[in-house]
Amino acid sequence: MDATSRPHRIPPAMGVYAEKHKVFQMMQNMTEALLIYRPKDPIEFMIEHLMKDNDEVPAVLVLGPPAAGKTTIARWLCKHLSATYLSPQQLLRNKLLRQSREALARQQLQGSVPDELWAGLLEERLADVDCVKLGWVLDGFPETRAQARLLQALGVAPRHVVVLEAPEMVLVERNLGKRVDPLTQEVYHTTFDWPIDFTVQKRLVKPEGTSVQDTAKRLLESHRNIPGLLRTYPDNHKVISADQPCADVFAQALSFVQSRFRSEAPFLPRVLLLGPPGSGKSLQAALLAQKYGLVPVSFVDLLREEVVGRTSLGELIRPSFESGYPVGDTVALRVLGNRLSQLDCATRGWVLHGFPRDVDQAELLRRAGLEPNRVFFLHLPTEVTTQRLCQRATDPISGERYHTIFKPPANEEILQRLRRNPHDAPPRVEKKADAYGRQVADLEDFYEEALFVNADQDPYTVFEHLESCLVTPLPVTRPGTRSLAGGASHL
Known part of the structure; x- marks a missing residue:
């Protein structure tokens, strides 16, 4: 086109093609990825990026205080979106990850895992083909702003961040009634979600850290850290009240996760x-x-x-x-x-x-x-x-x-x-x-x-x-x- 003539007469078919194949958005996504990862060979990197074809797959964090329903909502999102469910506990148990043994040993000896090790485990897991092709939903991580910044430095950037909140009394009551199936890791509740199967009822166990004192301590830590997490993800988070029926919480979370944020790519209505x-x-x-x-x-x-x-x-x-x-x-x-x-x-x-x-x-x-x-x-x-x-x-x-x-x-x-x-x-x-x-x-x-x-x-x-x-x-x-x-x- 002649750059000296204005306005340009662009055939309508060009705009239809560009929007149908998401040409402008594709270029924007590749540019963002180049700036995040800074590869030595940008051309080869862009070819690999296009071959992954995963610009639209879910990349979701589900955060919130203890007993807010993070695990339930995260698992429901995974089932609905056909995405991969991830959690810190799952990363520790995954023996295929190179650093899982070291992380498990650190937890047993010191009672905690260093942030750098958590980030390394997650980075390694997200490189697996199921996360790349299907997308992922991460339950309960990061817990602090420092962990979130560390993930950003590694290029782990969620598209949507769901933050659940509820009054403290509601969270304490929920946590006291929480039970876990040791075989399936499914979470149940003595009041709100008790299994029908008697066999499942018999093997349920009360998870650690659900006493009143432990719950109060974890809630205090969560209240301190949530504002920092919201500042880390200022434009792509949604706070949802968890003090309502679980189906309503999930519907709001799903609607948010399926939405797309406004793009700078050209758009002609x-x-x-x-x-x-x-x-x-x-x-x-x-x-x-x-x-x-x-x-x-x-x-x-x-x-x-x-x-x-x-x-x-x-x-x-x-x-x-x-x-x-x-x-x-x-x-x-x-x-x-x-x-x-x-x-x-x-x-x-x-x-x-x-x-x-x-x-x-x-x-x-x-x-x-x-x-x-x-x-x-x-x-x-x-x-x-x-x-x-x-x-x-x-x-x-x-x-x-x-x-x-x-x-x-x-x-x-x-x-x-x-x-x-x-x-x-x-x-x-x-x-x-x-x-x-x-x-x-x-x-x-x-x-x-x-x-x-x-x-x-x-x-x-x-x-x-x-x-x-x-x-x-x-x-x-x-x-x-x-x-x-x-x-x-x-x-």
């Missing part, structure tokens, strides 16, 4: 809003355009402009407008392609509504290289659609729009001169809603990464949901993992 009539697509498009400088593109307005302008395409569209039948897909795509390929859309991004109406049109849009990178389905019950559209009217003198429920006219004079659009007649509205309802299931299957928003609420609340998913990368979904929401995100 191409937003598609789908929903039944009256779901607020035009309003949300205008709000997004106003705040983020996107180009609002209404497909219906584009068709009207072609007809009014008496263009060659407009003459092809006019018969469909007069008969009430949909415009042919080929003509529709030409109109839309001409608009989305213009300079403002190519440089600022766009927010589209009114197209596609079915999977065939969505496929045409994808083949044309005009695929959106954010798709939102605005869900609205049919009865609410009818209420919103069939009771609205316009003042022909002022042009002001009113609604008999949400925005009634101020006086009788205005009420008498209000006029309703024939398109808002109940039979027409119901027909449009039915047509959308017949296609929406197939469109939802087509756009697998779409997000679903409840449009039956305040429009600015809906906008906040759209905005949060626009400025933040979509949650990580990897093959083999399970989703609580059935694949797509619901808001």
Whole structure:
């Protein structure tokens, strides 16, 4: 490209390709890895880094005071994400690690393991193929800021840090009732999580360090160290209250771990809003355009402009407008392609509504290289659609729009001169809603990464949901993992 010309005319297909294959993020990840490890041969290092293909695998720390539920949450995360579970005790018992024997001897003789030895054990374990390919969740380490800084110096950088917290009385009560299965190392509780199997009940043992005095001492140490750990991971930690049902704690932890933080990589929004009539697509498009400088593109307005302008395409569209039948897909795509390929859309991004109406049109849009990178389905019950559209009217003198429920006219004079659009007649509205309802299931299957928003609420609340998913990368979904929401995100 000519560096002296501004702005650059970059074909839309380039941006689609770069985002699909995460080119910008890949370059950023490699640059970060180069600066952390400082290899002697950067080219060879980058080749090995790309071959690992693990930029999206979990790298999670689960921290918190004793009895906060770290082990339970960490194991559940591992099962859900198909990741490798790690803990200090597991590192000590792993005889395949070169330093495990030395660490175990130090613990037996001195009662503790030096931080450098802990870090060495972890570094060695993280180099194993299961941690590299599947990712890992580390339970209860590091415990101090010094240990965390030591891990950073070795290049061990978690992507997410889950920090559990709970009142001291709750933690003491939990710790006193803790029991461990010596065979499986599963943790149980005499009150909250007692095993059904009588054989398991008989072999449970009370772990060391769970007395009131020991628990109080460990809680004091934890309270001293947690602030330092939070300062070490200032931008990628989330504090979660553990004083609630375990399933709720896990749901919050999983949502956080599957999220991705904002990247400095270039991102050009191409937003598609789908929903039944009256779901607020035009309003949300205008709000997004106003705040983020996107180009609002209404497909219906584009068709009207072609007809009014008496263009060659407009003459092809006019018969469909007069008969009430949909415009042919080929003509529709030409109109839309001409608009989305213009300079403002190519440089600022766009927010589209009114197209596609079915999977065939969505496929045409994808083949044309005009695929959106954010798709939102605005869900609205049919009865609410009818209420919103069939009771609205316009003042022909002022042009002001009113609604008999949400925005009634101020006086009788205005009420008498209000006029309703024939398109808002109940039979027409119901027909449009039915047509959308017949296609929406197939469109939802087509756009697998779409997000679903409840449009039956305040429009600015809906906008906040759209905005949060626009400025933040979509949650990580990897093959083999399970989703609580059935694949797509619901808001």
